[in-house]
Amino acid sequence: xxxxxxxxxxxxxxxxxxxxxxxxxxxxxxxxxxxxxxxxxxxxxxxxxxxxxxxxxxxxxxxxxxxxxxxxxxxxxxxxxxxxxxxxxxxxxxxxxxxxxxxxxxxxxxxxxxxxxxxxxxxxxxxxxxxxxxxxxxxxxxxxxxxxxxxxxxxxxxxxxxxxxxxxxxxxxxxxxxxxxxxxxxxxxxxxxxxxxxxxxxxxxxxxxxxxxxxxxxxxxxxxxxxxxxxxxxxxxxxxxxxxxxxxxxxxxxxxxxxxxxxxxxxxxxxxxxxxxxxxxxxxxxxxxxxxxxxxxxxxxxxxxxxxxxxxxxxxxxxxxxxxxxxxxxxxxxxxxxxxxxxxxxxxxxxxxxxxxxxxxxxxxxxxxxxxxxxxxxxxxxxxxxxxxxxxxxxxxxxxxxxxxxxxxxxxxxxxxxxxxxxxxxxxxxxxxxxxxxxxxxxxxxxxxxxxxxx
Amino acid sequence: xxxxxxxxxxxxxxxxxxxxxxxxxxxxxxxxxxxxxxxxxxxxxxxxxxxxxxxxxxxxxxxxxxxxxxxxxxxxxxxxxxxxxxxxxxxxxxxxxxxxxxxxxxxxxxxxxxxxxxxxxxxxxxxxxxxxxxxxxxxxxxxxxxxxxxxxxxxxxxxx
Amino acid sequence: xxxxxxxxxxxxxxxxxxxxxxxxxxxxxxxxxxxxxxxxxxxxxxxxxxxxxxxxxxxxxxxxxxxxxxxxxxxxxxxxxxxxxxxxxxxxxxxxxxxxxxxxxxxxxxxxxxxxxxxxxxxxxxxxxxxxxxxxxxxxxxxxxxxxxxxxxxxxxxxxxxxxxxxxxxxxxxxxxxxxxxxxxxxxxxxxxxxxxxxxxxxxxxxxxxxxxxxxxxxxxxxxxxxxxxxxxxxxxxxxxxxxxxxxxxxxxxxxxxxxxxxx
Ligand SMILES: Cc1cc2nc3c(=O)[nH]c(=O)nc-3n(C[C@H](O)[C@H](O)[C@H](O)COP(=O)(O)OP(=O)(O)OC[C@H]3O[C@@H](n4cnc5c(N)ncnc54)[C@H](O)[C@@H]3O)c2cc1C
Ligand code: FES
Ligand code: FES
Numbered sequence: 001x002x003x004x005x006x007x008x009x010x011x012x013x014x015x016x017x018x019x020x021x022x023x024x025x026x027x028x029x030x031x032x033x034x035x036x037x038x039x040x041x042x043x044x045x046x047x048x049x050x051x052x053x054x055x056x057x058x059x060x061x062x063x064x065x066x067x068x069x070x071x072x073x074x075x076x077x078x079x080x081x082x083x084x085x086x087x088x089x090x091x092x093x094x095x096x097x098x099x100x101x102x103x104x105x106x107x108x109x110x111x112x113x114x115x116x117x118x119x120x121x122x123x124x125x126x127x128x129x130x131x132x133x134x135x136x137x138x139x140x141x142x143x144x145x146x147x148x149x150x151x152x153x154x155x156x157x158x159x160x161x162x163x164x165x166x167x168x169x170x171x172x173x174x175x176x177x178x179x180x181x182x183x184x185x186x187x188x189x190x191x192x193x194x195x196x197x198x199x200x201x202x203x204x205x206x207x208x209x210x211x212x213x214x215x216x217x218x219x220x221x222x223x224x225x226x227x228x229x230x231x232x233x234x235x236x237x238x239x240x241x242x243x244x245x246x247x248x249x250x251x252x253x254x255x256x257x258x259x260x261x262x263x264x265x266x267x268x269x270x271x272x273x274x275x276x277x278x279x280x281x282x283x284x285x286x287x288x289x290x291x292x293x294x295x296x297x298x299x300x301x302x303x304x305x306x307x308x309x310x311x312x313x314x315x316x317x318x319x320x321x322x323x324x325x326x327x328x329x330x331x332x333x334x335x336x337x338x339x340x341x342x343x344x345x346x347x348x349x350x351x352x353x354x355x356x357x358x359x360x361x362x363x364x365x366x367x368x369x370x371x372x373x374x375x376x377x378x379x380x381x382x383x384x385x386x387x388x389x390x391x392x393x394x395x396x397x398x399x400x401x402x403x404x405x406x407x408x409x410x411x412x413x414x415x416x417x418x419x420x421x422x423x424x425x426x427x428x429x430x431x432x433x434x435x436x437x438x439x440x441x442x443x444x445x446x447x448x449x450x451x452x453x454x455x
Numbered sequence: 456x457x458x459x460x461x462x463x464x465x466x467x468x469x470x471x472x473x474x475x476x477x478x479x480x481x482x483x484x485x486x487x488x489x490x491x492x493x494x495x496x497x498x499x500x501x502x503x504x505x506x507x508x509x510x511x512x513x514x515x516x517x518x519x520x521x522x523x524x525x526x527x528x529x530x531x532x533x534x535x536x537x538x539x540x541x542x543x544x545x546x547x548x549x550x551x552x553x554x555x556x557x558x559x560x561x562x563x564x565x566x567x568x569x570x571x572x573x574x575x576x577x578x579x580x581x582x583x584x585x586x587x588x589x590x591x592x593x594x595x596x597x598x599x600x601x602x603x604x605x606x607x608x609x610x611x612x613x614x615x
Numbered sequence: 616x617x618x619x620x621x622x623x624x625x626x627x628x629x630x631x632x633x634x635x636x637x638x639x640x641x642x643x644x645x646x647x648x649x650x651x652x653x654x655x656x657x658x659x660x661x662x663x664x665x666x667x668x669x670x671x672x673x674x675x676x677x678x679x680x681x682x683x684x685x686x687x688x689x690x691x692x693x694x695x696x697x698x699x700x701x702x703x704x705x706x707x708x709x710x711x712x713x714x715x716x717x718x719x720x721x722x723x724x725x726x727x728x729x730x731x732x733x734x735x736x737x738x739x740x741x742x743x744x745x746x747x748x749x750x751x752x753x754x755x756x757x758x759x760x761x762x763x764x765x766x767x768x769x770x771x772x773x774x775x776x777x778x779x780x781x782x783x784x785x786x787x788x789x790x791x792x793x794x795x796x797x798x799x800x801x802x803x804x805x806x807x808x809x810x811x812x813x814x815x816x817x818x819x820x821x822x823x824x825x826x827x828x829x830x831x832x833x834x835x836x837x838x839x840x841x842x843x844x845x846x847x848x849x850x851x852x853x854x855x856x857x858x859x860x861x862x863x864x865x866x867x868x869x870x871x872x873x874x875x876x877x878x879x
Contacts (some may be wrong), residue, residue, distance in 0.1 A: 024549060031557025032545040032564065034492025034533040041491035051654070125475075127618060130654035209496045209504055209558040209592050259494070259558030260592045290653060291497035457619055477618030477661065479648065498652040500645055506710055512688070513710040518648040520641070520661070522620050566709065587788035588708020 007428045027257065036257050038210060039227040044217050044284035048077055050277055051129035053119035053136045054297070055111035058145035058366040059158065062109055062118070066137040070121055073135055075128030078281050080120040082108035085276060086245040092268055092334050092371075095238040102163035103332040103369070105243055105272055111140070112160055112331035113366055115297045117269075122277045122285060145366035149305060149326045152365045160331055160364040169329070169337040169362035177344035179358035181416040187320025187355030191311025193395055198307045199384035203300035203328070206373055210259020212298055213288030214270045216278040224275050225252040231265040239268040244276055251275065263372035264298055267334060299371035302336055303328040304343075306384035311355075312392050316406040321348040325360035325381060330369035335376065337362045342377030348416055349385040350426050351407040356416035401434060405445040424450040463527045465490065466534025474521055480514075481505045483521035484531065492533035492561045496590070503589030506562035507531050513569040515588075532561035535568070543613075544568055547606035548599070555593035563589050567603045577607055618651055620661040629664035630744050630763050638662050640763055642719035643686060645711055646727070669718075669765060672696070677771040683718030683764045687730060690717070698777045702733035702796065705781040708788040718764045721750075722757055725816050726791045726859055729781055732821045735813035736796035737777070739769035754820050772798050780876045781815075782868070784859065791816050792860045793869060795876050799831070807831045812844075812873070816865060817852040826850035827873065841877045845870040 003020035030036035067079040082088050082104060090103045107118040119136045123129035144158040151157055152167040160167055171177055188194050214228035230236045233255050241248045258265060274287040289298060304327055311320035325343045329336035340362040347358045373379075393403035405427065413421040427450045434441050458473040465488065472487045481498075484490045484507070496502035498517045505517040508530040535542040541549070544564050554560045563586060570577055570585035577585070582603045591599060620641065623629035633640055637659025639647050644661075651658050669684035674695040681690065690696050690703035691712065706715055706729050720730045721741065734750055741753040743762035750767070753760070771777075778797045783789030794815035802808045810831040812824040826847035834840040854865035 025552065025554070027557060028549045028552075028554050029541075031554040031560045032532075032541065032548045033536055034490075034531065034561040036557050037491075038494070038558065040495070041485070043486045043489075127651075131656050133654070134656045207592055209502055209556070209590060210494065211496065258556060259496070260556045262592070291499055291501070292653065477620050477651075479652070499649045500707075500711060503708065503710065512713045514713055515645075515710045517652065518644050518714060520620050520644065520648065522622070523663075569709070584787050585709060588710045 004432060007432070008425070030257075038257055038259050039215060039229045039254075040210075040213060040286070040288060042215055042227055044215070047215070047284040047286055048122045048124065048277065048281060049126040049129045050274055050285055050287035051121050051123075051126070051133045052117045052293075053121065053133045053138065055107065055114055055116040055118055055138075055140070057111060057140055057142050058114045058147070059143040059160070060111050060140035061143060062107060062111065063139040063141055065119060065139075067119060069135040069137070070119075070132040073123070073128065073132035075124040076121060076132045077124065077283065078122040078277060079132070079136070080106065080122070080273065080277065080280070081118075082106045084280070085243065085273075087243050090239065090243065090268065090272070092232075092235055092239065092266070093338065094242065095235055098338065100163060100169070100333055100337075102161055103334070110162075113368055115293075115368060116331070117273075120273050120277065122281060122283075147365055147367055149303070149328050149361075149363040149365060152363055153361075158366075160366055164364060167364045169333060169340070169364075171337070171341070176359040176361045177341045179344055179347070179356060179416050181357075181418070182320075182355030184320045184322050184355045184357040188309070188311040188322075191319050192314045193392075194309065194311050195388070195392060195395055196307065196309040197384075197388055197391065198305065199380075199387065200305045201301075201303055201380045201383070203303045203368070203370060204373065205295055205298070205300045206260070206262040206264030207295065208258075208260030208262060208264055211289040211291060211294040212265055212270055213286065214274050215284065215286045216271075216274045217284040218278050218282055219252070223250045223252060224278055225254060226271055226275055227254045227256070228271055229258045229261070229265055230255060230268070230271065231258060231261045231263070232268065235266065236268045236271050240272045240275060243272040244279070246279075263301075263374050263376060266372045267299055269298075296368065299330070299334060299369050301373035301376055301379070302330070302339060302370035303367075304380040306381055308384060308388045310388060310392055312396060314396050316396065316398050316403050318351060318353050318392070318407050320355040321351075321353045322357040323347040323359070323381075325358070327360065327362050327377070328367060328370060329362050329364050330367040331364060332369040333362070334369050334371040336370055339370075339372070339377035343381050345417055346378040346381055347385070349382070349389075350409050350424075351404075352409045352413040352421075353407070353416070358416065399441065401430060401439055402441050402445055404430060405441065405448060408450075410450045426450065459522055461521050461525055463524050463529055465529045466531060476522065478521050479517055480507070480519040480521045480524055480529075481516035484516060484529075490531055490533050492531045494558055494561060496558065501590070502559070502562075503566065504559055504562040506565040506589065508565055508569055511569070511572070513566055513588075530565070530568070532564045535564065542568075543609050544571070544603070544606040547602040547609065551598045551602035551605060553594060553598040553602040559589060559591040559593075563591065563599055567606070570603070571607055571610060575607060575611060577603070579604065618658065618660060620663065623662070623664045624666065626664045626666050626669065626744060626763050626765055629662050629666075632662045633761065633763065635660070640718075642684065642716040643714035645707070645715050646719060646723060664763065674771070678768070679771055680766050680768045681717050682766050684716050687712040687715045687717075687720075690730075698771065699733060699779075702730055702779040702781075705729055705779075705783075705794075717767055721753070721764060721767070725819050725855055726857060728821050729791055729794045729815055732794045732813045732815035733777075733779055733796045734767055734769065735821045735823060736779075736798045736811045737769040737772070738798070738811055739767045742766045742768065751823060757820070773800070776800060778876050778879065780872060782872055790859050793817065793854070793865055793872065795873055797876060799836075801836070805835050806833050807836065814852065814869070816860075817854050817869065819855065822851070824848060824850070824852075824873075831877075836877055838874075838878065841874060844877070845874050848873050 327340040393400040494504035496504035641661040830844040
């Protein structure tokens with residue numbers, strides 16, 4: 001590995017001993033010998049297995065649930081439904097005072113996506129839990145469902161989630177997050193070219209090699225230890241405490257090495273119900289997603305739709321950018337209102353544009369609730385923005401890298417959301433990329449700096 | 456519940472256990488015998504994290520019934536290092552940054568070991584083929600491929 | 616609530632045990648243990664037989680008999696089965712091949728069953744305790760089969776007479792978009808004198824492509840010669856849509872790949 005020390009040389013003392021040096025990972029010896037402990041590498045005597053009965057429908061009213069046959073099944077110890085959950089409301093970001101309280105732990109009266117948890121079965125063996133789960137009878141009245149954001153936003157679309165009463169999240173700023181900077185319409189009017197394009201993505205599953213799960217052991221003093229592969233320990237503690245109406249000091253969470261997360265393990269889904277099971281049975285409980293559950297049930301990256309309209313001059317300056325972003329939250333909010341908001345903050349990309357208009361919507365559909373994944377809210381946006389940048393460069397017959405130098409933000413530039421740019425390094429990154437990729441640009445771009453305009 | 460005896464050699468040691476009939480080898484190893492180096496990533500044969508070596512052949516312990524292994528010789532990644540000295544493959548995985556979360560690592564090392572046992576000087580294609588049943592979601596595979604090639608080279612140097 | 620395994624020394628005894636409700640024969644287990652792990656409650660127990668004949672491969676005078684328990688790995692490395700090695704080697708990854716049996720492959724639903732596509736083109740016979748059946752007949756009613764398959768038998772085609780192609784997106788190990796096997800005989804002038812063509816992933820199980828076979832007779836293996844066969848290749852197919860490919864895509868690419876295989 002080569003560390004280029006010429007960039008920003010005046011901003012640091014060149015006495016780094018560790019940075020730039022390869023060092024062995026501290027966890028590797030455990031990994032290569034198979035000794036690293038993952039949450040599931042524990043086994044407690046008398047441990048029960050939890051299996052979830054899930055909705056086979058995208059949208060349905062639950063007329064009734066009959067667990068009597070399942071309860072009689074050999075090996076079954078407990079069957080849980082909504083009424084067993086002390087506070088049956090799940091709100092991932094409640095710790096940082098962000099709602100909404102629009103989701104349940106176990107379905108109560110309705111299911112809003114195919115795979116939604118309805119009944120939890122706890123049994124002596126995994127097999128017994130599976131067999132009993134197959135005996136739970138849920139009587140559903142199937143309701144019309146909506147799977148597409150455009151359809152969901154049309155008047156008369158089936159309402160996905162009554163909590164909201166409409167198929168989008170209502171921000172304090174209204175139906176979307178907004179950024180307004182300069183006069184975008186005047187910008188388009190004065191532009192040499194205007195290009196509007198739509199970009200869309202499908203949900204993406206993280207597919208970690210280790211599936212989501214936890215093992216709970218009662219400590220015998222009304223305290224419970226939960227071994228989990230969560231990526232969000234304190235969100236988990238907080239939510240579990242609220243859902244189970246138990247003080248936090250009764251909950252002992254133990255994390256550790258996670259077998260791949262990529263953002264997919266930030267939802268507090270398995271822990272509250274497993275701890276409840278342990279509490280009500282007095283037995284250790286394990287709840288581990290099957291591979292199918294990991295792929296179908298765990299939240300994916302949201303599907304997104306991004307409409308970008310740009311005004312560009314023949315000399316390469318982008319003079320106006322209007323972005324409308326749509327984030328498909330699926331049936332419940334989880335992190336998506338925040339993801340859509342992040343999108344609003346992230347557009348118009350790392351470029352200095354005098355006239356900007358951003359609207360980002362968080363839309364509800366009857367799809368698997370989406371949530372965090374590596375740079376959610378910005379990754380798909382960046383894809384759209386950078387494809388758009390290439391198209392704009394082509395439109396005006398300019399080298400795509402040089403086009404980006406012209407528009408790159410630099411220290412002191414005012415960003416659209418009125419935060420002055422600080423510590424920019426885009427120019428230098430592109431200079432190095434130009435060298436590394438053997439993609440030469442004009443000398444004047446290689447002489448630029450992020451520090452000051454004209455430098 | 457019908458318990459049945461199973462007996463096999465695991466990493467050089469005799470093991471005998473009573474298990475529920477129909478238990479997979481993965482569960483028997485992890486929950487009964489306490490060797491948690493094989494990992495359960497899918498229980499459907501697609502991830503390879505549960506790979507072990509049975510009588511010299513690579514097998515998926517999640518799809519193998521423990522009773523079918525009576526009398527067999529089984530190797531897992533936890534049995535590779537001797538006296539605290541890492542096996543060349545373990546060393547190479549460590550040096551090449553071929554582990555990130557590490558969940559795939561024990562299975563990868565098993566698949567690589569079977570390859571090197573039969574093909575001491577593999578080509579890159581041989582390595583890719585040998586690891587093709589093992590999924591890694593973190594590394595992008597390249598460091599793993601390099602680690603196996605490096606281990607093969609260090610083996611042949613030692614042999615020379 | 617237990618999934619007991621019963622092991623029998625003879626196929627006959629195993630066959631009797633298999634009559635019990637929910638009992639399922641265990642080959643390599645790559646499909647049934649997987650199903651059980653995933654909570655398939657229709658399976659209540661496994662039955663297997665360790666009769667040595669099930670694991671035997673016999674080749675004499677080009678007549679081949681492969682025991683039902685023989686694995687894909689064993690076929691791939693068997694010196695007398697070299698023409699079939701490729702078709703065995705494309706099944707799963709190395710560990711799957713060490714487990715996956717010929718017997719199990721006959722029951723594998725689409726998109727699996729690649730080796731069975733080869734057997735179908737070879738016009739194999741399937742032996743069970745109840746006797747022998749042509750593979751096509753066997754496949755057509757495999758759901759109702761309750762006998763243990765003991766072996767498959769076929770005649771090895773002449774050198775170069777057997778061709779096999781599996782198309783998958785992930786390489787080297789990937790599930791089939793489709794697979795194709797052909798057994799062709801050619802007259803000295805190069806015209807096709809007999810043809811058997813089998814497709815995988817063009818229905819819920821491997822199927823023969825009768826129209827294409829007929830259209831090949833008397834034709835040479837040139838672009839023009841095979842054109843009529845490619846034109847009717849889709850006759851009678853009903854490919855599925857699954858995570859690997861859509862029905863539309865399979866339908867579109869079938870003639871392309873058949874053409875490549877015939878011209879190879
Ligand atoms: C990760 C993965 C990848 C795979 N990739 C492929 C692939 O690329 N191509 C492909 O073709 N397949 C693939 N498969 C499917 C499967 O491995 C093969 O089809 C294999 O040949 C099935 O054989 P088995 O012995 O494991 O079957 P088993 O699981 O043991 O049995 C399958 C079915 O056949 C019945 N059966 C088995 N043997 C007999 C017998 N002798 N008599 C009567 N009934 C019998 C069983 O009762 C069961 O219903 C894959 C599977 C997995 C898990
Ligand atoms: S757990 Fe066995 S292959 Fe994934
Ligand atoms: S290192 Fe995480 S799956 Fe391979």
